[in-house]
Amino acid sequence: MGRPRSADVDRRIEKETLDVVSEKGFSGVTVNEICERAGISRATFYRRYPSPAEALAAAINSAFEFHTPPHSDDPVEYLLEFARALERSYSDPRIAPAIGFLIGEYNAKPDVYERLQQGLRERRAYVRGALEAVGTLPKQNNLPLDVDEVLVILSSLAWNAAVTKRRLEPAVLRTVIARLIS
Numbered sequence: 049m050g051r052p053r054s055a056d057v058d059r060r061i062e063k064e065t066l067d068v069v070s071e072k073g074f075s076g077v078t079v080n081e082i083c084e085r086a087g088i089s090r091a092t093f094y095r096r097y098p099s100p101a102e103a104l105a106a107a108i109n110s111a112f113e114f115h116t117p118p119h120s121d122d123p124v125e126y127l128l129e130f131a132r133a134l135e136r137s138y139s140d141p142r143i144a145p146a147i148g149f150l151i152g153e154y155n156a157k158p159d160v161y162e163r164l165q166q167g168l169r170e171r172r173a174y175v176r177g178a179l180e181a182v183g184t185l186p187k188q189n190n191l192p193l194d195v196d197e198v199l200v201i202l203s204s205l206a207w208n209a210a211v212t213k214r215r216l217e218p219a220v221l222r223t224v225i226a227r228l229i230s
Contacts, residue, residue, distance in 0.1 A: 053096065060086040061093060062107035069104060070142040074149040077104075101153055101160040108146055109167030112137045115174060118182050127225045128218060130175055131202040138210030172199050198228045 064085040068077050077100045083093050097103040114133050118126040137143060147164075154161045176195045205224070209216045 065103040066107045066142040105160050105163040124225045134206035138206050
């Protein structure tokens, strides 16, 4: 068994992958350039990722990590915090193009796209579990929306805010969330 992976090396690879994609487009990405910028060897890169597309999927998933426990019993405030975190991630000027590139690679590299989707499922499961653990999620008696659908809607709002450069106003977002889960 070898040395444990360095989280710092992972972060450097992910950052440089996002930077190269942002600067040169996906067709301009080379493992050599990522490695040079990250200060690592090609062997180090390939021990972690089989391709730049895999590194890009990991970078996107890292950008959207959300492991914040609820600070209160109010699900609206927690979901507001989640939506604001999404908005911050989507607002990184490297993220939207990177997501677009991976969506464009869906048919050619479905396993890479699946890695991206797995990260999305894990984030949603975390938020759902956090809300369920504190028992704050209201029962959905009259509405067909479940937590995952609410999270999809919040993600869509955050994506739109980032792409249109129109910040989500907390008061408006709080009202939308309250209506979605009431």
